[in-house]
Amino acid sequence: MVSRELRKIALERIERLMDFAKKHALERPEIARQAVLLAMRIAQKARLRIPRRYRLMYCRKCGTPIWSPNTFTIRIRSRRSTHITIRCNNCGYIKRMLVKKKDRSRK
Numbered sequence: 001m002v003s004r005e006l007r008k009i010a011l012e013r014i015e016r017l018m019d020f021a022k023k024h025a026l027e028r029p030e031i032a033r034q035a036v037l038l039a040m041r042i043a044q045k046a047r048l049r050i051p052r053r054y055r056l057m058y059c060r061k062c063g064t065p066i067w068s069p070n071t072f073t074i075r076i077r078s079r080r081s082t083h084i085t086i087r088c089n090n091c092g093y094i095k096r097m098l099v100k101k102k103d104r105s106r107k
């Protein structure tokens with residue numbers, strides 16, 4: 001079992017690494033990517049989820065942070081339901097996100 005205390009420490013490290021990645025993504029994208037990968041590994045070890053505010057900000061597959069230039073292609077599609085696709089230009093991973101409409105009718 002992973003203790004609560006350990007999880008807290010792990011979470012703090014993840015936050016610090018993500019902030020680090022954000023800061024360095026522009027000038028040193030490779031170092032930023034390493035930081036994200038490390039954060040992912042820490043999360044895995046501590047059986048934590050990366051906080052939601054960070055989860056959309058990197059490629060789940062290769063760790064490339066979204067702040068690096070020219071790393072992601074973002075498109076909005078609106079067949080049937082509107083969703084955003086984010087494609088990682090580093091590894092080709094495609095992430096899809098549904099865009100929820102504020103529509104209360106059932107159809």
Ligand SMILES: [Zn+2]
Pocket residue numbers: 059060061062063064088089090091092093
């Ligand atoms: Zn990727």
